[in-house]
Amino acid sequence: MMNPMKVNEDELSLALIEAQYAFKKARGTRNGKSLLILVSGVELAGKGEAVKQLREWMDPRYLRVKADTPHLLNHEQPFWQPYTSSIPREGQIVVLFGNWYSDLLTTAMHINHPFDESTFDGYVQQMQAFEEDLKNNAVDVMKFWFDASWSNLQKRLKHIDLSEKLLHRLHGVDWQKKKQYESVQQLRQRFTQDWIVIDEEDEAVRSRKFAVHILKHLKHDALSWTGNAELWTQSALNEKLTHVEQKTLDHTLYKKRLKKLTKQVAHLLREDQRRIVIMFEGMDAAGKGGAIKRIVKKLDPREYEIHAISAPEEYELRHPYLWRFWTKTNQDKITIFDRSWYGRVLVERVEKLADDIAWQRAYGEINRFEHDLVSDNTVLIKFWLSIDKDEQEKRFKARENTPHKRFKITDEDWRNREKWDDYLQAASDMFANTDTAFAPWHIISTDDKRHARLQVLEAIVQQMKVGYSPS
């Protein structure tokens, strides 16, 4: 690494701007990435000045800076949820002052019942795993800890004026108390092993070091792809998919049970204190729309939201594939997905829209995403509606002959049908890798539609009642 103090200031600025524009220009290419810079540290250790200096050296219009006040980690939402709108998209660089680590520190310092070590370390592990997932999905993460010794901090505290104090938002930590200072230092040691620590006394040196680290990253690391292949074994075809159950149901009995169950489901969904996410996957014409209609039958339209998921938009493609689901899983009390994030390992795999490494890695990413949701106040209910291949053909033809169903069938449905076996394999691998204790799959045979609808409702009742507390 170049010696930060020996670089001429104009040259450094020029190099930073050039690297910034090259980074911006790579947007949309195979090397397109974004960069998230987490900045934390002891008060008055020079974070603000370093970022200010960086913004002067770079083109400030393309270096966003966000500073959230702390969010307490209280299991109301996953730790990454408040930051999803700050995560940069391809070509962008964002500096986050407030970030999940400052939330963790604040929570650890301030709750009445402080975290025990294993809870704290559990969070750190979750955070590091999340960052790894970001990196694998083209969001590079750099972490800087600005540090100051106890005596230096006290010296600096004496010299700041009141208005500056206000700006520094001391976040409830009293930096004049040695015990609190030491607590922060002990806690941060538990997560800063992989951080860049900047602790020079001289402000100019700190700012230069910070800038040179970022320059180096933009010029070198940002150009190489970090994704790792994982060991991959294909699963056997899932029997539930190859041998679809055939059942029939008496009509009067059906009506009666349907009525009772829709009422019960509405009651359970409404009264539960958690957020509820219900998700449907399955072959075309398996009856996703009909099942959803029955779930919401007794709900008020203001109580739920349905998201019909199709191909991502251009701007969504410049984010990690899970991003558009991060932003859709915390807005409503009851959220229903007609297709979902599993598109990554279904259509994107089969149609080769994601390369092998990407979709094989996705199972772990999806499991972590779902675990984070379920750990933090969400019930996740996942359905696969299965259908026999001949039955699908029958329904396709029936749709083409029924006026108010014709809009449901397109050439693409017929094309997807030609890849039936590929989808079966993809679904089997999906179940093998994502049927977890905290977010189990319900595979429902839909050859008899009425039977299927009852089973969906029953599965909801069962999962809502069991409750689940993730380890």
Place this chain on the structure above:
Amino acid sequence: MMNPMKVNEDELSLALIEAQYAFKKARGTRNGKSLLILVSGVELAGKGEAVKQLREWMDPRYLRVKADTPHLLNHEQPFWQPYTSSIPREGQIVVLFGNWYSDLLTTAMHINHPFDESTFDGYVQQMQAFEEDLKNNAVDVMKFWFDASWSNLQKRLKHIDLSEKLLHRLHGVDWQKKKQYESVQQLRQRFTQDWIVIDEEDEAVRSRKFAVHILKHLKHDALSWTGNAELWTQSALNEKLTHVEQKTLDHTLYKKRLKKLTKQVAHLLREDQRRIVIMFEGMDAAGKGGAIKRIVKKLDPREYEIHAISAPEEYELRHPYLWRFWTKTNQDKITIFDRSWYGRVLVERVEKLADDIAWQRAYGEINRFEHDLVSDNTVLIKFWLSIDKDEQEKRFKARENTPHKRFKITDEDWRNREKWDDYLQAASDMFANTDTAFAPWHIISTDDKRHARLQVLEAIVQQMKVGYSPS
């Protein structure tokens, strides 16, 4: 209009679904529109049931329903600000239960010092003007008032159970008090002249009427373009643009005043209780970037946000052109725009990206947008940096020959230069039509860059100090 009660239910559902899909399919075409349905009314008058029924008849996945709790109109933000994320984009239909009229009613019923009639009516006028702007920008608005007589309301109140009462969120109005009921009725008469009022006693009739109105709109009105041409007169060329001032400035004096002014500006921006929006337009190479750098010089990077505005993204194009600015003007204390919403009447006009009716109408729309911001707690400071044509050529060439400025110059800049006269005309028309008392333009000659920077800072000081209370 077809008689709602004579239509067979299946046929109505089929017609609604077909209309809904045709509406969705028109997205991206010249007829592409979105539909915003405002639903308000007396409690228990059937709003919820009607929307629920509509969602059953239509494809519920493409009919979004939003229900916000009321926002008080307290001049903290424009009345439309809380709803910008709910405004549908092309092809979408959204039902808004909570909307700006329910906010107005709630505020009028609940503040300690109730609105006088002219304040109330002033809001109504502002709201109607906003809806007109939406319609002209491809967002159709339908407004439904669900009504019930005093005696019917009391009958219904007796028959609901507790859990329903909870759901109905009575918003602080006590519907069992006749005086309050009558107040609501008197107030709503002041804005519901152009609403569709639904007041039948029978729930089935109400729901059908509601659905048939929407069907009719989707099938007929949604297909016709409602935009009106306004009378348009071209302005004379603005002298400040054709005769750019030539000034020079002593270097020592410049340094001294710059230092003093950057400090003063930082202080004023930071201490003011309002949001501050500073906006730059001007020919290429006029020095927008440099001026911005000086403004933020003494600010902390956490205190402001800079938006560099370029061509809208695909998804932004499916919204009114002002939409992407609605969402960027309320997030930060200090927001700086490098280019802005004036793109509509500058580049979009010159490059024929907006048709004549659209850009000619934009002056009024922009004035209303700016007036709403300024009325509700925002200081808006607008700059045009002007430059002589020969001076621009000199700077372009200098940029091409300076390594750390080369990234600033592209072929497009040279192409824009060829349309110099068109841009001068567009800018002159812009000043003639948008230089308002509440948001005046500052035209700054930049042939001497240092002089220009001082003038920008002085203009900020002057506008911040004057203060302005819109009529």
